[in-house]
Structures are given as C-alpha cells and as structure tokens.
Amino acid sequence: MQRGRMITGATQVVGVIGDPVAHSRSPAMHNAAFAAAGLDWVYLAWRVEPEALPAAVRGLRALGVRGFNVTVPHKVAILPLLDEVGEEAAAIGAVNTVVDCGGGWRGENTDAEGFLRSLLAFGVDPAGCRAVLLGAGGAARAVGYALVRGGAASLHLANRTEGRAHRLAGALGRWGSTALSAGGLGGAALRRMLAGADLVVNATSTALAGAGVPVPLEWLPPGRVYCDLAYGPAVAPVLEAARQRGLSVLGGEEMLLHQGALAFERWTGEKPSLDAMRAALRQAGEEESLSGPSK
Ligand SMILES: NC(=O)c1ccc[n+]([C@@H]2O[C@H](COP(=O)([O-])OP(=O)(O)OC[C@H]3O[C@@H](n4cnc5c(N)ncnc54)[C@H](OP(=O)(O)O)[C@@H]3O)[C@@H](O)[C@H]2O)c1
Incomplete structure (x- = not known):
C-alpha cells in the first residue's frame, strides 16, 4: 500500500x-x-x-x-x-x-503456474527439456507438477530423504508422459543426470539456510539453466556463484x-x-x- x-x-x-x-x-x-x-x-x-x-x-x-x-x-x-x-x-x-x-x-x-510463467518469461520452455529437481517438499511438488504438465522429456528428482523423492516421482507419473526417476542427493547417478540436464531447479531450503546448493556446482555444465526457488539477500551469494560457474540463473523472486x-x-x-x-x-x-x- x-x-x-x-x-x-x-x-x-x-x-x-x-x-x-x-x-x-x-x-x-x-x-x-x-x-x-x-x-x-x-x-x-x-x-x-x-x-x-x-x-x-x-x-x-x-x-x-x-x-x-x-x-x-x-x-x-x-x-x-x-x-x-x-x-x-x-x-x-x-x-x-x-x-x-x-x-x-x-x-x-498458483505456485505451479507461477513457476511455469517465470520460466517462460526467462525464455525457457520446459517442453522437451531434461530437468533435475532438487528437493521433494511442498515447493518441489508444485514445480514437479508444472514440469510434467509442461511436457518435460525427463525429470530426475533428488532429495536428501530419498524415499520422499521416490514417492513424489510415483505421484507425478499420472500427470504426463515425462520419464521420471528419483534418488538421493549424492552419487554417480545424480552426477550423470546433472551433466545431461538442460534445467536444474533447487527447491530445497538450503540456499535460504545459508548452506548453498545441495550438490557441487561443478557437476552442472556451464551454459545450462539453474533456477533457485529461494529469494532474498541470503540467496544472492548462491546465485552469484552459479553465474560465476557460467550458468544461466533464475532466482525465486519471479x-x-x-x-x-x-x-x-x-x-x-x-x-x-x-x-x-x-x-x-x-x-x-x-x-x-x-x-x-x-x-
Ligand atoms: N519463489 C517462490 O514463490 C517460492 C514458493 C515456495 C517456496 N519457495 C522456496 O522453496 C524452498 C523450499 O520450500 P518448501 O516450502 O518446499 O519447504 P519444505 O516443504 O520444508 O521442503 C524443504 C526441502 O528442502 C530439503 N532440505 C532441507 N534442508 C536440507 C539440507 N540441509 N540439505 C539438503 N536438503 C535439505 C528437504 O529435504 P528432506 O525431505 O530430506 O527434509 C526438502 O526437500 C524455500 O527456500 C522456499 O523459500 C519459494
């Protein structure tokens, strides 16, 4: 006001x-x-x-x-x-x-559609993209739904509590034909998924908690899109580090x-x-x- x-x-x-x-x-x-x-x-x-x-x-x-x-x-x-x-x-x-x-x-x-609109406004169409989603909490549920409904070709869900990622992948399967997989936050499989991803979305609360990105940024090839749903001063260093890595960066404010x-x-x-x-x-x-x- x-x-x-x-x-x-x-x-x-x-x-x-x-x-x-x-x-x-x-x-x-x-x-x-x-x-x-x-x-x-x-x-x-x-x-x-x-x-x-x-x-x-x-x-x-x-x-x-x-x-x-x-x-x-x-x-x-x-x-x-x-x-x-x-x-x-x-x-x-x-x-x-x-x-x-x-x-x-x-x-x-409106979180799912809001995420989709922010992505499209940033020039990224999820249709056909290979995406990795970090997290399986409330925000990840909305983003996962948006990516599947938006026609992502594949979506890998990675979460600290691995069982939650598997359950979310199971729930998302009915909303589209996206190839879904799930796992934990470390290991060779996630590293491979990140190396091949067009879009990586951090929907964990790590950036907000001052703990950065929950995977090494070196696992993300330069030129890909990194989106962090968090916003505010605590997240600025994370977004800057991702830019330094040569990633195309979208914060949660949009x-x-x-x-x-x-x-x-x-x-x-x-x-x-x-x-x-x-x-x-x-x-x-x-x-x-x-x-x-x-x-
Ligand atoms: N931009 C927006 O409009 C918007 C909207 C909604 C949310 N958000 C942001 O999205 C983020 C998540 O919110 P939420 O509502 O989904 O929270 P949430 O339901 O509490 O989920 C938190 C997620 O973060 C993971 N996590 C927490 N601490 C971690 C750690 N130390 N290492 C690795 N993973 C960790 C949790 O994993 P476990 O399952 O293992 O606990 C879970 O997947 C927040 O930063 C929030 O501000 C932004």
Whole structure:
C-alpha cells in the first residue's frame, strides 16, 4: 500500500496466513498492485499458529475477507478445512491461494503456474527439456507438477530423504508422459543426470539456510539453466556463484511475482501491473538487505 492511502469502511480485505509471516513480501507486492489498479483493497499478514488454523479459516469467512494466501506451515493442513479444492491444488496436494466460491472457501494452487510463467518469461520452455529437481517438499511438488504438465522429456528428482523423492516421482507419473526417476542427493547417478540436464531447479531450503546448493556446482555444465526457488539477500551469494560457474540463473523472486499475480486475478477479476509488483518486491528486498536477513 502506498503510504497515506486511505482505508475506508468499504475497503476490501485479503492477506496471507503463515507462521512465521512477518518477513513476507506479499503485502508490499499486492498493496502496490491495488494502488496501481486504483482498487480500494488492502492486503495484510496474519500470523496463525498451527493449532489456530481451523478457527482462523472460519474467522476470516465471518469477517468477510475476500480471499487469502497460505504459506508455511499451513499449505497442506488447510485442505480438509476448505469447501472446495481446485484440480491443480488437489493434484499437488497443497493450497497457496484461497478464494471465495460463493458462501464457501475454495483452495487453489498458483505456485505451479507461477513457476511455469517465470520460466517462460526467462525464455525457457520446459517442453522437451531434461530437468533435475532438487528437493521433494511442498515447493518441489508444485514445480514437479508444472514440469510434467509442461511436457518435460525427463525429470530426475533428488532429495536428501530419498524415499520422499521416490514417492513424489510415483505421484507425478499420472500427470504426463515425462520419464521420471528419483534418488538421493549424492552419487554417480545424480552426477550423470546433472551433466545431461538442460534445467536444474533447487527447491530445497538450503540456499535460504545459508548452506548453498545441495550438490557441487561443478557437476552442472556451464551454459545450462539453474533456477533457485529461494529469494532474498541470503540467496544472492548462491546465485552469484552459479553465474560465476557460467550458468544461466533464475532466482525465486519471479515465481513469487507470478504466483501473486495469479492470486490477484482470482480475487479481483483484474490483471495486476507486474511492473508495480516487481518494483515493490525490489524495494522490499533492498530494505531487507539494509535491515539484515529475515527468516
Ligand atoms: N519463489 C517462490 O514463490 C517460492 C514458493 C515456495 C517456496 N519457495 C522456496 O522453496 C524452498 C523450499 O520450500 P518448501 O516450502 O518446499 O519447504 P519444505 O516443504 O520444508 O521442503 C524443504 C526441502 O528442502 C530439503 N532440505 C532441507 N534442508 C536440507 C539440507 N540441509 N540439505 C539438503 N536438503 C535439505 C528437504 O529435504 P528432506 O525431505 O530430506 O527434509 C526438502 O526437500 C524455500 O527456500 C522456499 O523459500 C519459494
């Protein structure tokens, strides 16, 4: 929201629930989009502890909130609390956007489409590509789904807890004809997969935790695309190291932007200004750099 913008009795409310949530850049991004569109809407961040989730979902409805985003740790836990779940969210098994479906809450997932849009905007079409996905958590589920639906020729899933990677590969098989394989985070097989990959996506939380990329960057041949879903100051050194390696690098900020733009459209029926949202994200990032890394 632009400083000084008037909140009125008619202001429509949306927001994000998570725990923690104070670090979220979504309020800056969405409020900038509302201001650019001239909409009397406001986006807030609500910290909701896991045990308070059912009461929060009911309370948001009682208060007439128009919709909300869902972040860690509620993306899966919220599913049984909703009146409807969209096809993609059900397939992915996680909800990041909740919309009013006329007297009830409908859960959707815009992470998958947001990732796909960020990839396409970067000039990478997953159709026919050989991809390696590091991680098997919530974000990896959305990215894996997007790559399979986007027509990737092959997708290798590598995760620290190997069983999770195998289970995700099994679940993704029904969404397309991508050749799927899975394994752990080390070893000759992964090294071979990385050597032949056009696209490597890091969907682990290692970069955010200051632990870099969970495989040696030397295993990725220069010229290939490296995408890290994390964003913010903690990730900058990882992205720089990948650039130094000669990789074509895409950070997580563009995925955040596009998943947010899709949520905005679902709530308001209007397309937001991507420029206004991108500028607000950049400014929030600069302020975060000055005040130190957030969680
Ligand atoms: N750009 C965006 O819009 C966007 C959206 C969603 C998420 N993200 C980012 O994506 C990342 C993952 O988020 P998430 O929601 O998927 O988290 P999550 O569900 O908690 O999954 C975390 C993943 O990281 C792996 N991991 C954690 N610590 C590790 C370590 N030390 N070494 C190797 N692997 C490790 C986990 O492996 P195990 O299974 O072995 O535990 C798991 O695969 C975060 O950085 C998040 O900020 C970005």
